[in-house]
Amino acid sequence: MKWTRNPLMAALYSWWLLAVLQAAAAGSITKVVNGTVNGNIFLAIPAMVIAEQIHTIDWTHVSPTSRHSIVQFIPEKDSQEPYWFGGYHLRAQIYPNGSLSIQNIMLNDTGTYSCTITTQNGEEFTQDTIVNVIDYVIVNCGFIAAFSGAGALIVIAILTWAIVRYCKKRSRRQGKGAKEKQSHNESEDVYENMGRVPQEV
Incomplete structure (x- = not known):
């Protein structure tokens, strides 16, 4: 006689399965899946769930503004088609083990x-699985804007440095010219005090 027909063994097996599911629920870490607009995402069911013990699988999408069902699936009934909600059957697929994939994803x-x-x-x-959908067009525009801003700052910094350097050089030249002129005037004063002014050549 097989052990699965023994009521005691069946009860113990059911309790063990329930304990595994509760432990997984208490200690599970929410998965995160990232996707891009017009791309595909794959959502897997928990690996520890035994397929033979599954009666129904329900997928639901919860956003900040809404909550709606996606699909209900009964794996043991091969003849029964999954029951889809909200037009998801046009771009989604559910696998025999209950995992879900969605094609042509959008920001919403x-x-x-x-x-x-x-x-x-x-x-x-x-x-639960958290899905983040990213629009690469927006991301690329953001990068372009960031790089453009950085480029403009670099150009401004270079121009500022060049202007400051030019002003410093000009100031030094003017200071040097003023010193030479003052030295020339002092020489003329010395010659005048001596009673003679040198002839210009």
Whole structure:
């Protein structure tokens, strides 16, 4: 007789599965998935969940302004198609193990994706995945603006340095010319005091 037909073993197995799911829920770290506009994202279900014990899988998207269902899936019923909500069937795919992929993502796809698994015993386990969707056009424009600003600052700094250096050189030349003129005048005064002024050549 197989052990799965033994009520005691089945109960112990169910308790063990529940303990694993609760421990995973208590100690799990929220996953983060990054994507770009018009790209694809892949959302995996928890690896520790045993496929044979799954009854239903529900995916939900929660954004700062809304909460709506994506798909409900019953893995054990091969003949039953997944039940899609809100037109996600046009750009999403659910795999036999319950993982989800979404194509042609948009900025409003940013948010938290909750995967709620209901076991054969009616227990529930939820895992969240945070999805960040980035628009490379905006990012590139930001980089261009940043680099343009940095380039302008560098040009201004170089011009300021050149102007300051020119002013210092001019000031030194003027100071040197003034000293030479003063020295020449002092020489003339000396000659005048001696009663004779040198002839200019």
